[in-house]
Amino acid sequence: MGKTRPKCRLNSQKRVVNPMATGKLELVFISTPGIGNLVPLVEFAHLLVDHDPRFSATILIVTMPQRPLVNTYVQSRAAAASNIRLVHLPAVEPPSPDQFQNSIAYISMLIEKHRPQVKHAITDLMAAPTESDSNQFPSRIAGLFIDMFTTSMIDVANELGVPCYLYFASPATFLGFMLHLPILDSKLNPTELSGLDFDLVLPEFVNPVPPSVLPPSVLQKEGYAWFLHHARRYAETKGIIVNTFVELEPHSVNGVRSRQVPAVYPIGPVLDLAGPAQWHPDQVHHRKVMTWLDDQPPSSVVFLCFGSMGSLSGPQVKEIAIGLERTGLHFLWALRGPPETHLHLPSEYKDPDKVLPNGFLERTAGVGLVCGWVSQVSILAHKAIGGFVSHCGWNSILESLWHGVPIATWPVYAEQQMNAFQMVRELGLAMEITLDYRAGSDLVVADEVERGIKRLMDGDDEVRTKVKEMGQKSRKAMMENGSSYTSLGALIEELAGN
Structure with missing residues (x-):
């Protein structure tokens, strides 16, 4: 497992903590x-414990029955990790999904109940x-790390006197937007941003x-309230760790640091370079895709x-x-259907033919492959890949940059529209198919698809x-x-000092 992560072992001579006097951190x-x-x-936890033997890590898992793949991942990592424990929290009575129009609202309430x-x-x-x-010594809790939607655990940290940190797995641009929301709300007092x-x-x-x-969820009244x-709670943490690096977002990192917020630590890209290929149950399918790419x-x-x-x-x-067929290009398409809820x-x-144009699979059999799930980072690392039509999730952007694969933007959910805007308009690191796509209401026609993919693969060196x-x-x-x-x-060094 460890060999899949970039190695940059840190020296800790500045402050040596004697484990004989303190126990494990x-x-x-x-x-x-x-x-x-x-x-x-999980990869961030590995990064910390791999680089300093003083630390061990416990990751607390909130179980969500609608997402069994999360449990598959947890079981795989728990079996392989030696210095990290993944612990399922006891189940709680979940909120009723019917009460919420927005998944962020449901998940936030589910986490609060824990x-x-x-x-x-x-x-x-x-x-x-x-x-x-x-000798035996009590464990010292050097820090509790939450993510952008588990802020209710700040209260737990305060009650126990444990330093609390925010691990922000999205870019510094989106962190800046989140930090600006309370300011915007105080000036305009909006109940939602859809009318901005x-x-x-x-x-x-x-x-x-x-x-x-702006993120689709933020444009809904319920989603806006939860965001x-x-x-508002981010400022209560002792520090904010961002999965980015200064060379990618220099302006954005400086912008966040100019706000009155806790210390900001850009420590990325934190990547799982092995990806689901090491834990996903459908390994036969993965091997078939990789063989085709070869x-x-x-x-x-x-x-x-x-x-x-x-x-x-x-x-x-x-x-x-x-649009794909018109390009005549080789393609690999991870095609997946709508979720149950x-x-x-x-x-x-089960049968992609039912959703694809008549005869599409037969006509493109020589140049293309339509599949379901794929190990995305494994695909991006393959020499055959020349371009990536991406939803612009931040993990995907970091993976594509790491492997030097250019992106054509097609955002779908979360903060992906803002990510696409940043990559195209701010950084010039991607080509645009669409920046503000809204699934279910927008339609990118075949001509635009064809034009965007050709630009991605043939143009703009x-x-x-x-x-x-x-x-x-x-x-x-x-x-x-x-x-x-x-x-x-x-x-x-700060964590060791805690």
Whole structure:
């Protein structure tokens, strides 16, 4: 497992803590129950404990029956990890999904209900002794790490006197937007942002941000209230750790640091470079996809994938298929159907023919492959991939930059519209198919799909060159004396001092 993560071992000579006098330093983590939230947090925990033997980590897992894949991932990592424990919290009576129109509202309430269980788990950790030679000492909790939607656990940390940190797995631009929400709310007192008729001016963006690229959930009344609730609590933490690196977001990191907030630590890119290929149950399918890629020419394949929670409507699928076929290019398309409910993950099509144009699979059999789930990071690392039509989830962006694969933007959910806007308009690191797509209401027609994919694969060498250069910078940031290496070292010294 460890060999899949970039190595940048930190030296800790500045402050050496004698374990004979203190016992082990325990770090506790709790994540929103989603693959896109949990995986970056687990990799961050590994990054900390791999680079300093003083630390051990416990990750508290909130179970969500609608997402069994999360449990599959947890079981796999728990079996392989030696210095990290993944612990399922006792089940609670979940809120009724019918009460909520928005998945963030439901998940936030589900997490709040776990506060007693989290307090009990941390109390047990504090009481448990750790061995040092022949002596035993109580564990010291050096920090509790929450994510952007588990802010109710700040109360638990305060009750127990444990320093609390926010691990923010999205970019500094989106962190800046979240920190700005309470300011915006106090000035305009809006109950929702859907009627906003002017662009937002944020320190984290060079350009004004149009309302059309705000997260879909924030544009709903219930979603707005919960985003605002969480954002207000960020300032109560002792520090904010961001999965980004200064070379990628220099303006945005400076913008966040200019606000009156806790210390900000950009320590990315924190990536799971092995990806689901090491734990997903459908390994036969994965091997078939990789074997197919092995037979394709270098940089010839355009890869289309819309994230762990992304699916598109039937009419949109048909437009993509028509546009793809017109390009004549080699393609790999991770096609997934709509979820059972807004809390479930997308489904796998048993028969893709039913949603694709008549004869599409037969006509494209020589150049393309339509599949369901894929190990995205494994695909991006393959020499055959020349471009990525992406939903612009932050993990996906960091993975594509790491492997030097240019993106064509097609955001679907979460903060992806803002990410797409940043990548195209702010950083010039991606090409645009759409920036403000709204699944279910918008339709990108076949002509636009064809034009966007051709630009991605055949044109704009400047973007392709910039992506390659940023990929090199992302690796250097994690190496000794790199920007993220240095920032992580500062965080580790603070944690040891706690």
